[in-house]
Amino acid sequence: MPIRTIAVGIVLLTLAIVSADAYAVDLSVAIGQSFPATDTLADINEENADARACLEGLCWPRVKFAVDVEAxxxxxxxxLVRFPSPRETGSEVNDRVAMQWYAARGEDGRAIKAPAVIVVHESGSGMTVGQLMAKGLRNQGLxxxxxxxxxxxxxxxNGVKxxxxxxxxxxxxxxxxxxxARDAVAALPLVDAEHIAVQGTSLGGFVASDAAALDAGFDSVFLLLSGGDLNDIIHNGEREAAKVRERLEAAGIRGxxxxxxxxEIEPLRIAHRxxxxxxxxxxxxxxxVVPLKNGVALAAAARLQPEHHVRMTANxxxxxxFIPYVLEHIRNGIDTADRLDMPPMNN
Structure with a gap:
């Protein structure tokens, strides 16, 4: 599909989603407040030695932390939701996590109690698709x-290249x-902590798949344009994948x-979780960029049934x-996951 056609599609999709975002919801119940939270990361319980080694490199000591809500x-x-990163890099700017909160709203336009989705954006500096997904899922009542x-x-x-x-x-x-972020969101008012999902696109999909595989913290997981075998993707993928390869090779990291x-961050090592x-x-x-074969590899490692691995005729x-379809599909997937928790009906 020509780049111009894709650009027009993004503009039209943005207009369609943003049209329902003409005004902000009153979150005075939260803005200006600080909420206590605690890491609920589970102890590592993994028999596979390789997977356990991967998990040990990704986990961190559980602590209590504050979740601050700003305008x-x-x-x-x-x-805007802020909280400290559990893995510090020595940068005060980078180590304070930021999340844009798009509040679920009722027919009267007021914020309502509803399930939540952590949206993990793509590699683009503008985070355009991530924001589209966040707004679109908010319009699904989340x-x-x-x-x-x-x-x-x-x-x-600024100034750091x-x-x-x-x-x-x-x-x-x-x-x-x-x-x-799952535990930060659970501490906020209006969030139905009985269902907190994660959705990631492209780069965000790799991050989301690892985060969800750490334990059973997320109630449902939705990965868009993602896959496994990062080494293969970095070496053979085009566009964004090629840029990552070039930056790493320029830093002397290769082979x-x-x-x-x-x-150390390979999703296939822990996708079975x-x-x-x-x-x-x-x-x-x-x-x-993320070829279908890499998606198939992740689906196989996660033991996904065909109906849980959606193939779109697209690059x-x-x-x-396909985002409007994916948004509705995610909403239905959350409802499906909720039904898994329902007790069987009496006959």
């Missing part, structure tokens, strides 16, 4: 929290941030060293036209 930046949701990954948005350090050396450090931090470092009944994966059949960019 939103213009055009960036209804409120509280959404688009988390700004390390080095993005409010966490970006990314030469690739910190990529893997930030990825580990991102995984921890997303999992802690066996690259494979070893990427292996995802609940196949509560996990959905969406891939483009013509994707040349990594034209897949934007």
């Amino acid at each position: 939103a930046q213009p055009g960036k949701g209804d409120a 509280h959404t929290f688009m988390i700004q990954l390390p080095g993005y948005g409010l966490r970006k350090q 990314d030469d690739g050396t910190g990529f893997l450090i930030r990825m580990k931090q991102a995984v921890a941030d997303v999992r802690r 066996e060293q690259l494979a070893q470092l990427v292996g 995802l609940n196949p009944e509560r996990t959905w994966l969406y891939n483009g059949t013509y994707d040349n 990594h960019y034209s897949g934007v036209i």
